[in-house]
Amino acid sequence: MSSKPSATASLKRVSTLAEHRRELARALSRLRAAPAATLITLLVIGIALLLPALLLQLQRAMSAGIVALESEASISVYLDLGVSDDDAKRVSEQILKLDEVDSLEIITPAQALAQLSETAGLDSEFLASFDSEVSTRSQSDTGDSVFSPRNPLPTTFLVSARASGDDTLGEAAERLATEIRGVERVESVSVEGAWLARLQALTQIIRRAAQLLSLLMAVGLLTAIGNTIRLAVEQRRDEIRVSKLIGASDGYIARPFLYLGLFLGIGGGLLAWLLQLIVVGLIGHEIGQFLALYAVEDGNSRAFALGEALQRAGQELGLLLGAGGLLGWIAAVVASRRAIAACEP
Amino acid sequence: MKGAKGYSLIRMITFDRVSKRYPGGQQALANLTFSLARGEFAFVTGHSGAGKSTLLKLVLGIEKPSGGNLVVNGNEMSQISPKMLALHRRQIGTVFQDHQLLNDRSVYDNVALPLEISGLDPREGKRRVRAALDKVGLLSKEKLLPMALSGGEQQRVGIARAVVNTPRIILADEPTGNLDPELSAEIMALFAQFMSVGVSLLVASHDRVLIDGLGYRTLTLEEGRLSAEANPHPAGGSANEF
Numbered sequence: 157m158s159s160k161p162s163a164t165a166s167l168k169r170v171s172t173l174a175e176h177r178r179e180l181a182r183a184l185s186r187l188r189a190a191p192a193a194t195l196i197t198l199l200v201i202g203i204a205l206l207l208p209a210l211l212l213q214l215q216r217a218m219s220a221g222i223v224a225l226e227s228e229a230s231i232s233v234y235l236d237l238g239v240s241d242d243d244a245k246r247v248s249e250q251i252l253k254l255d256e257v258d259s260l261e262i263i264t265p266a267q268a269l270a271q272l273s274e275t276a277g278l279d280s281e282f283l284a285s286f287d288s289e290v291s292t293r294s295q296s297d298t299g300d301s302v303f304s305p306r307n308p309l310p311t312t313f314l315v316s317a318r319a320s321g322d323d324t325l326g327e328a329a330e331r332l333a334t335e336i337r338g339v340e341r342v343e344s345v346s347v348e349g350a351w352l353a354r355l356q357a358l359t360q361i362i363r364r365a366a367q368l369l370s371l372l373m374a375v376g377l378l379t380a381i382g383n384t385i386r387l388a389v390e391q392r393r394d395e396i397r398v399s400k401l402i403g404a405s406d407g408y409i410a411r412p413f414l415y416l417g418l419f420l421g422i423g424g425g426l427l428a429w430l431l432q433l434i435v436v437g438l439i440g441h442e443i444g445q446f447l448a449l450y451a452v453e454d455g456n457s458r459a460f461a462l463g464e465a466l467q468r469a470g471q472e473l474g475l476l477l478g479a480g481g482l483l484g485w486i487a488a489v490v491a492s493r494r495a496i497a498a499c500e501p
Numbered sequence: 502m503k504g505a506k507g508y509s510l511i512r513m514i515t516f517d518r519v520s521k522r523y524p525g526g527q528q529a530l531a532n533l534t535f536s537l538a539r540g541e542f543a544f545v546t547g548h549s550g551a552g553k554s555t556l557l558k559l560v561l562g563i564e565k566p567s568g569g570n571l572v573v574n575g576n577e578m579s580q581i582s583p584k585m586l587a588l589h590r591r592q593i594g595t596v597f598q599d600h601q602l603l604n605d606r607s608v609y610d611n612v613a614l615p616l617e618i619s620g621l622d623p624r625e626g627k628r629r630v631r632a633a634l635d636k637v638g639l640l641s642k643e644k645l646l647p648m649a650l651s652g653g654e655q656q657r658v659g660i661a662r663a664v665v666n667t668p669r670i671i672l673a674d675e676p677t678g679n680l681d682p683e684l685s686a687e688i689m690a691l692f693a694q695f696m697s698v699g700v701s702l703l704v705a706s707h708d709r710v711l712i713d714g715l716g717y718r719t720l721t722l723e724e725g726r727l728s729a730e731a732n733p734h735p736a737g738g739s740a741n742e743f
Contacts, residue, residue: 398603401590401597401601402615402618403587404587
């Protein structure tokens with residue numbers, strides 16, 4: 157056939173762009189023809205995209221706060237009572253040799269007591285009654301025994317941890333604390349950032365949940381859009397049959413349905429974005445308060461600062477439109493191919 | 502074929518011992534052999550169930566032959582790919598017995614459909630659609646939906662759609678079934694015009710009066726076999742004028 161002159165080949169063909177524009181208009185008119193069904197489908201797609209998007213946004217707000225706080229992850233090390241300052245120095249040198257240690261500050265019992273009195277507002281007389289070195293029981297002239305209490309505070313090290321390798325600072329701090337507990341003369345160790353590690357773990361869980369939910373929602377969306385496309389094809393069964401009889405290729409017949417899928421996906425993405433703005437507007441304040449409980453003010457205020465919020469909104473919009481459009485297109489390609497092949501004259 | 506010059510040398514449709522058996526076991530066509538030249542007109546006649554529709558379906562590629570060799574417009578029909586089949590059908594104008602119009606599109610849009618599928622510029626298409634509608638006398642009804650037309654008018658919309666793309670082959674299944682004798686004669690005259698520019702026509706009909714009156718080549722089918730072939734004039738007679 158290709159060797160023979162074709163009746164149509166010599167005719168002026170419309171440009172592919174104009175052809176696509178015409179199909180686009182037709183696909184849009186089909187959406188308008190069934191506004192209720194279109195709206196319901198869009199709503200389903202929008203909500204399906206909204207849930208993972210919200211989780212991801214929450215996770216991002218929390219991560220931002222945590223990054224700002226991570227530098228504060230520190231460990232308090234309490235030595236046995238009665239350890240001399242020289243011994244304390246030796247213990248501190250031992251701890252400084254550990255890998256994860258960033259810095260170490262020694263607080264002697266005397267310093268601790270001074271600090272305590274300062275913050276508690278105790279007078280110097282009361283302080284003087286403590287013998288910082290040894291507890292003594294002196295015999296007075298009268299024979300009464302006077303109780304002179306010894307300093308009850310231990311030598312304390314403030315150790316700050318340093319992240320190494322893939323570990324987060326919280327994980328590094330936890331490991332360092334375990335190592336320090338094994339050091340001689342160390343009475344107890346407390347990780348100030350333990351709550352931080354928990355917050356980090358929670359953030360991880362939210363992120364994993366968002367990823368899993370995204371995957372499930374993607375499958376659900378493919379099915380929902382695919383089904384809508386299949387119904388649209390079936391509604392046009394007669395038209396497709398006739399078109400095939402007069403020489404329309406499957407690709408030509410599929411084109412408006414592919415646009416339909418693309419529109420549904422992008423429209424659903426846009427709807428998800430708008431819904432997300434509303435939801436964040438409604439519960440954003442509560443999320444901020446929740447983060448503030450963990451002293452994540454820094455990250456909190458950053459997450460909701462206007463400039464950054466706008467930039468993030470733009471990113472979210474792009475992501476949602478992209479994800480929706482891609483899923484809509486894929487669903488339409490698969491569903492329309494099968495449905496159109498089934499419409500044989 | 503009998504003419505020694507002109508279009509008649511080129512075979513547009515060649516049935517070579519073609520048979521068609523449907524999955525149910527029904528033998529629709531058996532050992533059918535004939536050919537149609539370029540610019541030739543042939544009626545296919547016979548009782549209903551004799552295989553007329555099956556014959557047209559094979560040419561259009563709706564059905565595939567179960568035996569023998571069928572070549573249409575250079576395409577071996579038993580091996581044609583889906584992509585080639587679409588191109589193949591664009592070269593054939595088909596008038597369906599049940600019209601096969603799209604009821605949600607205007608008369609104009611129905612006739613424009615083959616041009617749209619071929620990717621023709623709509624402005625160029627407009628002229629052609631108008632011309633085709635004018636030929637079947639429906640230019641004044643181009644904006645109506647097919648449902649608003651009578652059976653005969655719908656038939657003529659189908660005819661306009663079949664000829665709008667200047668096909669190489671026109672297939673027609675009872676194209677004058679709903680038309681009065683006067684209109685039938687007009688449609689036949691329109692077909693003759695196409696024949697004169699080298700279009701091959703295969704028209705299934707059992708309108709004996711019409712067939713006998715025109716005196717074209719006539720293939721008579723009986724239970725899927727070619728039972729008689731009348732050839733009053735040399736095939737492609739009008740084409741020989743060129």
